[in-house]
Amino acid sequence: MGSTWRKLKMALSSNLCIYVPTADSDASPLQSERCSDAALLSPATEHWSFSGSTTAQRPWSPALRLSKSLSRSSKKCTICLASMRRGEGQAIFTAECSHSFHFQCIASNVKHGNQICPICRANWKQVPLQTSSGLDSPSARTQDNPVMTVIRPFPSRLNSTRRIAAHNFPANEPNMFNDDELLDLEPSKKNISNASDESSLKRVVLETYTEVPAVPRFTTVNDFTVLLHLKAPVCTSARAPVDLVTVLDISGSMAGTKLALLKRAMGFVIQNLGPSDRLSVVVFSSNARRLFPLTRMSDAGKQHALQAVNALAANGGTNIAEGLRKGGKVMEDRRGKNAVASIILLSDGQDTYTVNGGVGSNVAGGQTQSNHKLLVPPGVKIPVHAFGFGADHDAESMHTIAEVSGGTFSFIETESVIQDAFAQCIGGLLSVVVKGLQVIIESVNVNVRLQSLKAGSYKNQLMPDRKSGCIDVGDLYADEERDFLVSVNIPKETELTFGYETSLLKVNCYYNDPLTKETIKLVTENVTVKRPENVGKENVISIEVDRQRNRLQSAEAMVLARTIAEEGDLKRAISTLENFRKVLMGTVSAKSGDRLCMALDAELKEMQERMATRNMYENSGRAYILSGLSSHSWQRATARGDSTDGSSLVQAYQTPLMVEMLTRSQANLDVRTRSSQPRPR
Structure with missing residues (x-):
């Protein structure tokens, strides 16, 4: 002893x-x-x-x-x-x-x-x-x-400044990020076999609705609306593996509770990835560093990822552009490619290195749309799901990053929602059942022309002769739905060739199964409208069409109100939203108690409240509106404010697997809360 x-x-x-x-x-x-x-x-x-x-x-x-x-x-x-x-x-x-x-x-x-x-x-x-x-x-x-x-x-x-710089991001990364772990091919073969067995379930459902069932025969209509409704296949036992890169802000403002909760959220993401999924983590402050290459989330891979994330410390500035550039390079340089790929970006601050001309820049004035696009690496076609955290983040930049890349923008108002927001996002990414969906619309009547396509943020195009058009929808999660409005003209009919109907459109869909790589084509029957000499009271407006028209017009009202608010006239911005709310509640679908319309009204009211003062608008109003616009334009759930499931509007876009992942996250948080409480003596 x-x-x-x-x-x-x-x-x-x-x-x-x-x-x-x-x-x-x-x-x-x-x-x-x-x-x-x-x-x-x-x-x-x-x-x-x-x-x-x-x-x-x-x-x-x-x-x-x-x-x-x-x-x-x-x-x-x-x-x-x-x-x-x-x-x-x-x-x-x-x-x-x-x-x-x-x-x-x-x-x-x-x-x-x-x-x-x-x-x-x-x-x-x-x-x-x-x-x-x-x-x-x-x-x-x-x-x-x-x-x-x-x-x-x-x-x-070394002086303290040099120590921080050296600690942050040592120059020890390879020039090419082609050191990704090889794909897990054996489970993929099994998944392909399972997918073939369940082929009857792997079909997109396509339905069409006309604004009204009938148009008088001798009447001409210049703006007649047709709704295209698509629903992705249900979730099956097999799913496509994911390549995921998370680009995380670890600048000085993330120190303390923020970073701790981010680590916890990343731990949840890591634990819920499968052994065929691959993850790489990029962190940024004054510049950026890749923590580890794309690595399969086997037990060993998860342990390595958790250790790397838990070792993070926060300091330095905020260089979002460099973080995104490095995250995009990880995707661009990879040797193998899983069927699904996505980037998750989280930041709580303003980019101090790119948008405003760099540290110490004397560039004056506000940030422009073109400046925001500097944050998106050229050539990177991977969707970036951006999460703006807290009152100080640059909502406009984060929203632009998401829009340009094809991702969504979520506003995380309170620290406790980080894990739930990530859970909802990966609940979708881990259930992709459709890749590269494209909708082709063609006129089948020599006198019918396509007037417009209303597809939100989805890339769409009308041919010069207006006889056809297309919408690039991209990926769909299991059970996810999309609605697009097509406007056409209805000609006067003096002699009907096909009984008492006028043929309008034919709609085709093409997409790929991410597991089998099979290209699938769907062809609908011709879209027609009845042409009696007179129409009766039974010729009512379609609730389905009216609901989607309300969604699009609500988004337009949000854009207008935000533009007015940015000009400094908050009172007029609030009035703009109030006036549209009155119009909304007078529509057929709202009067019928439609859930989407009720949720839209509640959302517009929330936006009005967040415009009450300039300080409220700067701290949360702008981000709340932009997150709402992102959700509506992509028809996809985003985290908004201090909740991911508190509003019926968010629920309208959530898929069953998003809800399941949210439930899992909240159960995980409950267990942690209970385990941290003092035990009874």
């Missing part, structure tokens, strides 16, 4: 503490790997701190004193957000700034070059490290005898 105490005093005098579990330890390999039975010393406080239930059985344990404040504490580790209470099998490290963390979490943080406190940003002189038996080889690191140390590094000759 005396010899052990002398060694302990020597460690204290040199600010070095090492504990190696003995060979007869009863800890399991997993417990040993996580160092659950270690005791750590913070040289600055001279308190031993640990949280292992079996440590008291060690021969040397009587010589150690627990920090009373730590042993009684129910606080959580800022990095993993799990509790740090005694008896839970996790070693605790207390830094000289008095903040405590799980040793495994903070050692991984330091391993990636971070030597500052994730909470208070204090520079540490004592740095926690973790090795295995003092060896650095990969084989040694798998030993069951981990060494946990707290060491004082040699003083650096």
Whole structure:
């Protein structure tokens, strides 16, 4: 015992503490790997701190004193957000700034070059490290005898600014990001077989509706509306694997709770990806770094990804363009390509390096649309789902990034919604059942011309002769729906060739099955309208057509109100929305109690309230409107405000798998909340 105490005093005098579990330890390999039975010393406080239930059985344990404040504490580790209470099998490290963390979490943080406190940003002189038996080889690191140390590094000759820059993004990345992990082909073959067996379910449903069933025979109509309604196949047991790149803001403003919740949200994403899915994480502050290449989310891949994310620390500026450029390069350079690919971008601040001309720029005036497009790397055709976080983010830039790339823009108003917002997004990405959907509309009557296509943000085109047009819809999630309005003219009919009907359009659909790579074609029957000499009271307006017209007109009212608000006239912007609400509630579908119309009215009212003052508009109104416009223009669910499922409008675009993933996320949060609460004594 005396010899052990002398060694302990020597460690204290040199600010070095090492504990190696003995060979007869009863800890399991997993417990040993996580160092659950270690005791750590913070040289600055001279308190031993640990949280292992079996440590008291060690021969040397009587010589150690627990920090009373730590042993009684129910606080959580800022990095993993799990509790740090005694008896839970996790070693605790207390830094000289008095903040405590799980040793495994903070050692991984330091391993990636971070030597500052994730909470208070204090520079540490004592740095926690973790090795295995003092060896650095990969084989040694798998030993069951981990060494946990707290060491004082040699003083650096670099000034603090250079240390931060070097810590942030060392120039050790390859020129080409073609080091992605190979695709998992065996499950793909099995999925293709399953998809073939379920081919009857793998068909898009296409339906058409006319504005009214009949038009008088001798009447001419110049603007007659036809609704095209598409619904994706239901979800089956097989799905297409995903290549996902997350581009995450770790600038100084993300420090503290924001970064901790982002790590938790990323942990949820990682855990819900499958072994055939691949993930790469890019982080940015003053510039950008790829944490790891596209890696299959096997058990080992998930563990590696979680460690890399948990090691993140926040500091520096906000260079969104460089983060996106690097994320786009990961996708562009990859050797293999999974059927589905997407980029998730999250930022809580303004881009300080590109949009306004860079740091120290004297460029005056507001940001323009062309400047915002500088944030999107040229040639990158991967949809970017952008998440603007908090009151200080650049909603206009984030919305433009999403629109240009074909993704959605979500407004995360409160920190607690980050995980749910990510969950809803990946609930869609993990259920893509249609790729490259294209709708072709053709006139089948020599006297009928297409007047317009109303397709929101989807790329569409009318041929010069207005006899045909097309809409590029792209990918659809399982059970997802799309509605497009086509305007045509109705000619006067003196002699009807086909009884009492006028043929208007023929609609074809082409798309690819992402699993089988099969190209599927759907052909509808001709769209016709009845032509009696007179129409009666039964010739009522279609609720389906009226509902979608209301959706599009609501979006137009939002655009107009936002334009007026940006000009500084909030009172007139509010009046614009109020006037349209009156028009909306007078429509046929609204009077019938249609859910979408009721949700649109509630959304417009919320926008009015967020325009009450200039400060409210700047902090949340602009972002709320832009997120709503993104949702309507793509007909896809986005997170909005402080909730992802609180409004019926959001629910109108949610798919069953989005709802399922949201439920899973909220259950996960409930478990974490319960586990962090003090246990009854």
